[in-house]
Amino acid sequence: MAIEPVTGLGSGGALRVPRARVVPLSVPPSSYTAAGAKPPAISVTAIDDPALPEVLAELAATRADEMDADTVNRELSIARKAIGWWQRQGWIGP
Template identity: 55%
Template sequence: MPRARVVPLSAPPPSYAAAVERYLTGAGIAKSSARIYRISLTTWGWMLRGDPAPTGPARRGAKPDPFDLAAIDDPGLPPVLAELAATRADEMDADTVNRELSIARKAIGWWQRQGWIVADPTIGIVSAARHRRTVRRRCPSPRSPPCGRWRRPWGRRRSGSSSTRAPRGPRRSCA
């Protein structure tokens, strides 16, 4: 089914950095949150260009080279972005990666509603925690506990508990 064409509410910004600033001021982001959003969107600016985002001390103050916001609509970007996001999920804390992904998705949705971009290149990206579970099942790390050690063995009593049933929740396995 054909989608309706979105008419831009205002002229598109000249660059990604300008789009970030317009998002932060126009979407009602609180000043207390704007700093974190700006850092996250700057990090995603590297990945939206197709480059890996810097980590560690190199990240502080680093800014991607300027690029046009319309580059987000490139049909070749989603697979590249998914690979960069998976690599980042392996290197960084899951909460940090998930927060950055959430912020990027909010900004992209806002830019779409403004009519500045059409595509959402983050559609196929899974959360960092889900990515790690998938990788762990496929290829356990030699440093990870062996299968079955992720949870208390069935039937073993917890101290102070008379219950012998298994703990609730999904059973993790490497198979």
């Protein structure tokens, strides 16, 4: 890919950058497929269970064995954001 100067457009000119060529993928990347996997179900009543942190840690470890690191990190990020939002709403304590 080359950047070609455009001449005759005032002082200093401008740069013309070629558009990116879009090439469709024949098969979606494996991380897309892994991200579509069904997460484990947890009952809403489990939120009040004092053993919840240990249960969540065990589920995360199991997911880490089944999925790639990117997928597990995305799921943990979503869980952290949801928990933070629930705390800000006053639904759960810190």
